Amino acid sequence: MNCGTVALIGRPNVGKSTLMNHLLKQKISITSRKPQTTRHRILGINTSERGQIVYMDTPGMHNSEKKALNRYLNRTADTTLLGVDVVVWLLDGLVWQEYDEIIFKKLEQAGLPVILAVNKVDKIKEKEAMLAFFADAQKRFPFEQLVPISALKNTNLDVLENLLYDLLPEQELLYPEDQVTDRSERFLAAEIIREKLTRRLGAELPYELTVEIERYEEHPGLSKIYAIIWVERMTQKNIVIGKEGEMLKNIGTEARLDIERLIDQKVYLQLWVKVKSGWSDNERALLSLGFND
Incomplete structure (x- = not known):
């Protein structure tokens, strides 16, 4: 093949x-x-x-x-x-x-x-x-x-x-037939949340935020996901949360529905927004946030 x-x-x-x-x-x-x-x-x-x-x-x-x-x-x-x-x-x-x-x-x-x-x-x-x-x-x-x-x-x-x-060369399969990616559901969940943030927010803010999954719990019929949205300044935190929390609520709903489609299971999703000043220009911070390809 x-x-x-x-x-x-x-x-x-x-x-x-x-x-x-x-x-x-x-x-x-x-x-x-x-x-x-x-x-x-x-x-x-x-x-x-x-x-x-x-x-x-x-x-x-x-x-x-x-x-x-x-x-x-x-x-x-x-x-x-x-x-x-x-x-x-x-x-x-x-x-x-x-x-x-x-x-x-x-x-x-x-x-x-x-x-x-x-x-x-x-x-x-x-x-x-x-x-x-x-x-x-x-x-x-x-x-x-x-x-x-x-x-x-x-x-x-x-x-x-x-x-x-x-x-392509002729050789044996590199991965099992039913595998579609090398990434975990935990990683894909973080990416889905970041996608919703990127699509909803302004031109510059998406480049100064990232998403970290703090806990990913699998229960019968339900996955519980607790995620942190990291930004660089307090003003950005306020934008992500939105008036009376409306922006964060909408992002959470959209992300939860997509994650449920991905893993074919009900999802409880909890989001927090926190400030980590200068994370995007700090090699050590990048490593701690999963940038280690």
């Missing part, structure tokens, strides 16, 4: 998490319209009659390293290229950005087969422009294949999957 690992890379907010979720036909990675929603390397495992593809969703590759968190995200994205079999480089348009030149250099050093996938192809009206862009891309780098896709609308995802199987 054709089995192996595939790294999904690209700039922030190009649709890597959405792509992996649709390839797996279930939600493993959280998504939002805000860049840098993905903070960890997350495995999504798809087993079929042809074999097994282990997708690695990664944080977006970006220039900024002003904080310890930014440096962590870049390290996580870079180290994903070590030891994988194939790379899918995802773009969301027909324009090269400044940071793409750095990605070209990283891929040259890695020496791996690379598929270039242009996402949101349904929004590209001029097909001649896409052909011209692909011709230019092939001159810049020896891509194995160039594929126009729409992750959200499932356009050409079967084509992409078949190309990946063709590039």
Whole structure:
């Protein structure tokens, strides 16, 4: 069988998490319209009659390293290229950005087969422009294949999957057939809570908060989850809680319903908001909060 690992890379907010979720036909990675929603390397495992593809969703590759968190995200994205079999480089348009030149250099050093996938192809009206862009891309780098896709609308995802199987080595399954991720339910619960926070809050605040599961108790027919939302300033705490606690209540309800769907069981979810000043620029604080990929 054709089995192996595939790294999904690209700039922030190009649709890597959405792509992996649709390839797996279930939600493993959280998504939002805000860049840098993905903070960890997350495995999504798809087993079929042809074999097994282990997708690695990664944080977006970006220039900024002003904080310890930014440096962590870049390290996580870079180290994903070590030891994988194939790379899918995802773009969301027909324009090269400044940071793409750095990605070209990283891929040259890695020496791996690379598929270039242009996402949101349904929004590209001029097909001649896409052909011209692909011709230019092939001159810049020896891509194995160039594929126009729409992750959200499932356009050409079967084509992409078949190309990946063709590039993977023949070997035994890497994971059991029924396993879909390497992450625990505890981790996924924290991510779901952070997704609801990211989607509901303003442009800047999501980058200065994180979620820590303090306790995760499994009882017959009920899971009890106690989580802390860490922010950096008291003003942020007030925003997350909202007027008369309304914001936190709504976030908790949305998260609880999603977690129940995930684990197929009733959930009791308790959220607290606490301040940990400067956590996003403190290497030791990051490690204590689970940033250890």
